[in-house]
Amino acid sequence: MIEKASSFSVPIRINWDLSHFDIDEISNFSTQKKSLLHKIVNELLINRVLLLSISGWEVFSSSAFHDLISLLKKETKISLIHDFNYPIEIKTDFLNKNIETFILQIEDINLLNGSNIANLLKKLKIGVAFQFTVTEKNYRDLPAAFNFCLKNGIKKIILPNANLAGKRASEIQDLILSSSLKKKLAGLIGENNDLLNEQIALDVYDPSLWRLLNTNNKETKMLFQGCQAANSVAFIDSSANVYPCLSLPLKLGNLKQNTLKEIWASKKRLKVKQAIEQIPQECQICSAVKECAGGCRGITYSLKGDFNFAEPSCIATN
Numbered sequence: 001m002i003e004k005a006s007s008f009s010v011p012i013r014i015n016w017d018l019s020h021f022d023i024d025e026i027s028n029f030s031t032q033k034k035s036l037l038h039k040i041v042n043e044l045l046i047n048r049v050l051l052l053s054i055s056g057w058e059v060f061s062s063s064a065f066h067d068l069i070s071l072l073k074k075e076t077k078i079s080l081i082h083d084f085n086y087p088i089e090i091k092t093d094f095l096n097k098n099i100e101t102f103i104l105q106i107e108d109i110n111l112l113n114g115s116n117i118a119n120l121l122k123k124l125k126i127g128v129a130f131q132f133t134v135t136e137k138n139y140r141d142l143p144a145a146f147n148f149c150l151k152n153g154i155k156k157i158i159l160p161n162a163n164l165a166g167k168r169a170s171e172i173q174d175l176i177l178s179s180s181l182k183k184k185l186a187g188l189i190g191e192n193n194d195l196l197n198e199q200i201a202l203d204v205y206d207p208s209l210w211r212l213l214n215t216n217n218k219e220t221k222m223l224f225q226g227c228q229a230a231n232s233v234a235f236i237d238s239s240a241n242v243y244p245c246l247s248l249p250l251k252l253g254n255l256k257q258n259t260l261k262e263i264w265a266s267k268k269r270l271k272v273k274q275a276i277e278q279i280p281q282e283c284q285i286c287s288a289v290k291e292c293a294g295g296c297r298g299i300t301y302s303l304k305g306d307f308n309f310a311e312p313s314c315i316a317t318n
């Protein structure tokens with residue numbers, strides 16, 4: 001029997017992507033108090049969002065981004081995700097302000113060769129994590145990622161969920177870990193477990209990959225406690241569209257037209273939440289259902305167009 005998650009009237013964990021934000025909005029936002037950016041920040045503040053992960057912020061100048069971050073209150077824990085593909089000038093003054101964790105996100109570990117990013121990260125007085133987006137092409141580089149973290153005192157490696165919001169159906173398949181890749185990854189992590197030891201925590205967001213790893217291993221941390229999409233979690237894109245999660249490409253509303261509270265009270269959001277709370281038919285006899293609860297429901301919806309299936313890349317059925 002799966003315990004029902006508590007119900008949230010607004011999301012408390014939000015991923016906010018700024019990467020395609022209107023350039024004019026960004027350059028004028030410090031002077032235009034009624035801009036869309038102000039509206040979104042205001043929504044985050046009045047709804048007391050606890051955890052905010054910001055990505056795509058590299059499109060801002062550092063002073064504009066500094067102004068944006070300054071609007072958020074200390075009660076909001078901000079994680080800043082930096083995509084290594086976008087060169088930026090890392091300014092420790094604003095990164096140390098109001099930001100709890102700086103997450104270096106990378107797909108190609110070879111890009112780190114010859115880069116001075118490690119030295120810059122050491123100067124930060126905030127937590128640093130390394131987010132490795134695993135694909136069929138790069139998964140063998142995971143031990144090199146472990147070594148980079150060990151060498152540079154980075155204490156957390158994140159294997160994140162696929163970012164599917166706003167993606168076309170044709171793009172989605174390539175972004176999802178297949179069951180065979182999960183098995184190869186688990187083997188590789190097992191072989192290199194000594195690199196993790198007690199110094200580095202591995203945060204695995206994929207429930208079946210986590211299950212493949214040694215669940216009693218102190219160095220792994222289970223973040224998945226049943227899908228929280230459309231409940232405590234939301235994703236906001238650069239056009240102010242609100243989604244249940246960054247892995248669930250189903251638009252719930254837009255902050256240009258409605259408040260976050262209105263979107264969260266909408267029938268559409270409640271319908272998605274209820275559908276996610278139902279354990280899929282084919283999972284009901286699965287021995288892992290208690291920890292897995294149907295896997296990533298966003299992936300299932302993206303590939304099947306319905307929530308009532310086991311995750312297509314589930315390791316128990318593939």
Ligand code: SF4
Binds near residue numbers: 294310
């Ligand atoms: S069948 Fe697969 S997706 Fe469903 S609960 Fe079991 S492991 Fe999870």
